[in-house]
Amino acid sequence: MQTAKDKTLIIIPTFNEAENVLALYRRIKELGAGEDILFVDDNSADGTRQIIEGIIQDDPRVHILKRQHKEGIARAYLAGFRWGLDQGGYAWFQEMDADLSHDPKYLADFEKFKTDNQAIVASRYIKEGKVEKWDFLRRSLSFLGCWYIRLILQCPLQDLTGGFNCWHRDVVSSFDLDKIISRGFVFQAELKFIAFRKGFKIAEFPYTFKEREKGRSKINYRIVIEGLLKPVLIRLNYRS
Numbered sequence: 001m002q003t004a005k006d007k008t009l010i011i012i013p014t015f016n017e018a019e020n021v022l023a024l025y026r027r028i029k030e031l032g033a034g035e036d037i038l039f040v041d042d043n044s045a046d047g048t049r050q051i052i053e054g055i056i057q058d059d060p061r062v063h064i065l066k067r068q069h070k071e072g073i074a075r076a077y078l079a080g081f082r083w084g085l086d087q088g089g090y091a092w093f094q095e096m097d098a099d100l101s102h103d104p105k106y107l108a109d110f111e112k113f114k115t116d117n118q119a120i121v122a123s124r125y126i127k128e129g130k131v132e133k134w135d136f137l138r139r140s141l142s143f144l145g146c147w148y149i150r151l152i153l154q155c156p157l158q159d160l161t162g163g164f165n166c167w168h169r170d171v172v173s174s175f176d177l178d179k180i181i182s183r184g185f186v187f188q189a190e191l192k193f194i195a196f197r198k199g200f201k202i203a204e205f206p207y208t209f210k211e212r213e214k215g216r217s218k219i220n221y222r223i224v225i226e227g228l229l230k231p232v233l234i235r236l237n238y239r240s
Helices: 021-030 048-058 073-087 104-113 136-153 169-174 186-197 221-237
Strands: 008-014 036-042 062-067 092-095 119-123 130-132 165-168 202-206 208-210
Touching (some): 021 036, 021 048, 036 048, 073 186, 104 119, 136 186, 165 169, 165 186, 186 221
Parallel strands (some): 008 092
């Protein structure tokens, strides 16, 4: 059982994830872990909020942060970070997708690295890491995207854009949350770049990313364009 010293808040952004949230919650709880869960919902219209509220009635360690508009995953996570910092008592902030692409079984792997690190990254692109059910084109675009961003930011982490990460409170507190400029998947690279530049100790471990089981991917051309332009702006934004 977790103590206040190592208590973890799992932050899960949701937007129309009614097909997935209950299954994800059950998988997390089957592990017997003691983490609190915060769902950050961007005004889902498919009943996601009602499902989460039903879960909350039976489990006081589950919370929901209701937002009025869809503002993207980056803003959802920033809102979750602020909520957790304001609540106090959380030593770790775990990022996790709602679509079951991040298998909860890897939460145990994150625990193994918490003693000696201040940030932990589940990586698709180090030895033994992999992606399931992606065609060659999408796999290549993702890999090349990470390579491009790593080149621009001069950050050695292999999976800069992955969203399965865990941050110590000291790292999250050090972020100027109002200065974060990314909105799509590049947001993850921006956080890792900042943590790296500040000298926090970061570990990567391999995991298998699974394509979402239900629902549709929310990737669009705007996210791809951001992947090309935002790394340059991030580098300029933090040039000092």
